[in-house]
Amino acid sequence: MLPFLFFPFDRGQSAFQSTRFVELYIFSILFMVAFFYINSGVLIPKLLGKRKALIYFLCILGAFLLYLTVFYQIWVHAPETIAGFNRHRGRPRGWRWFYFFRLGPIVLFLLAFTFSSVSKLIARWFYAEKIKEEVSKQQLQTELSLLRSQVNPHFLFNTLNSIYALTVSGSEKASDAVMKLSGIMRYTLEESQSEYVPLQNEVNFINNYLELQRIRSTEKVQIIFKVDTVSEHIKIAPLLLIPFIENAFKFGVSARQNTRIEVGIRVRGNQLVFTCVNDLLPKVNVPEGTGTGIVNVRRRLDLLYKKNYQLQITTADQKYRVHLELDIIRSQT
Numbered sequence: 001m002l003p004f005l006f007f008p009f010d011r012g013q014s015a016f017q018s019t020r021f022v023e024l025y026i027f028s029i030l031f032m033v034a035f036f037y038i039n040s041g042v043l044i045p046k047l048l049g050k051r052k053a054l055i056y057f058l059c060i061l062g063a064f065l066l067y068l069t070v071f072y073q074i075w076v077h078a079p080e081t082i083a084g085f086n087r088h089r090g091r092p093r094g095w096r097w098f099y100f101f102r103l104g105p106i107v108l109f110l111l112a113f114t115f116s117s118v119s120k121l122i123a124r125w126f127y128a129e130k131i132k133e134e135v136s137k138q139q140l141q142t143e144l145s146l147l148r149s150q151v152n153p154h155f156l157f158n159t160l161n162s163i164y165a166l167t168v169s170g171s172e173k174a175s176d177a178v179m180k181l182s183g184i185m186r187y188t189l190e191e192s193q194s195e196y197v198p199l200q201n202e203v204n205f206i207n208n209y210l211e212l213q214r215i216r217s218t219e220k221v222q223i224i225f226k227v228d229t230v231s232e233h234i235k236i237a238p239l240l241l242i243p244f245i246e247n248a249f250k251f252g253v254s255a256r257q258n259t260r261i262e263v264g265i266r267v268r269g270n271q272l273v274f275t276c277v278n279d280l281l282p283k284v285n286v287p288e289g290t291g292t293g294i295v296n297v298r299r300r301l302d303l304l305y306k307k308n309y310q311l312q313i314t315t316a317d318q319k320y321r322v323h324l325e326l327d328i329i330r331s332q333t
Helices: 002-006 019-046 053-076 079-087 093-101 103-169 174-190 199-216 242-251 292-304
Strands: 221-227 234-236 259-268 271-279 309-316 319-327
Touching: 019 053, 019 079, 019 103, 053 103, 103 174, 103 199, 174 199, 199 221, 199 234, 199 242, 199 259, 242 259, 242 271, 242 292, 242 319, 292 309
Parallel strands: 221 259
Antiparallel strands: 259 271, 271 319, 309 319
């Protein structure tokens, strides 16, 4: 539409009856298409993208002057223009150069320059956002792998300490403890590398861990594990809950007095609810959220569940309580 608005032709007839208009129209279309792709595909990435702004704008200026020059030459040598010149023989020849900077071709060039530049900048922005997202995902996976790698040694270190205590005391329970540990290690090696595992697998793992703790603990320690019926389609991040339970045995067990540790897992609507309560022994101060295991759990929750969880850790009435609610993740099969 723009050539019909800005290019010269006799308004009393069709524009395409004018040889001058057709030549200007074809030239402008070919030039603008070529300029569009050269600017967006070559000049911007090769010059402007490499901070060669001066050379870039000189190239744009050169293309602008080239377009105006060819446009002027087509216009000035057209039969219609020559006929017009003949009607104004009395004027100085210099007045013709005022037509070199006609509004029509200038507007058309500026529009082609604007659209080609904006389209390229938008494309580069989307590409940069895509790369940024991919890098973010890679960093997320790297951090999650690092956190999982920290969970396994931390957990195994505590478990081996427990078995060592049994062997030192000559307990007959040591062999059973080793068998439990083998099952636990198999789980940590095979399942912990997955982003999510069936909840039932995690429940079995926690049960094995608690059985191992029962073997090494005295009769003064009461261990309770309550689990609702778990659907096989519900999934959870592996080794996500065990640091809280480890924490309970680390700070809530005494060989001198009766203590109680209660662990619960249940499904409530679309949420998984985990609770862990242990006695808080005298002179044992457990600041909220301290320890490698708890810190890692918080970070993994932030990365995997984002805002779809609630974690409350409280200390009251000589009890250390952990209450965690997660949005349920269901498998597709």
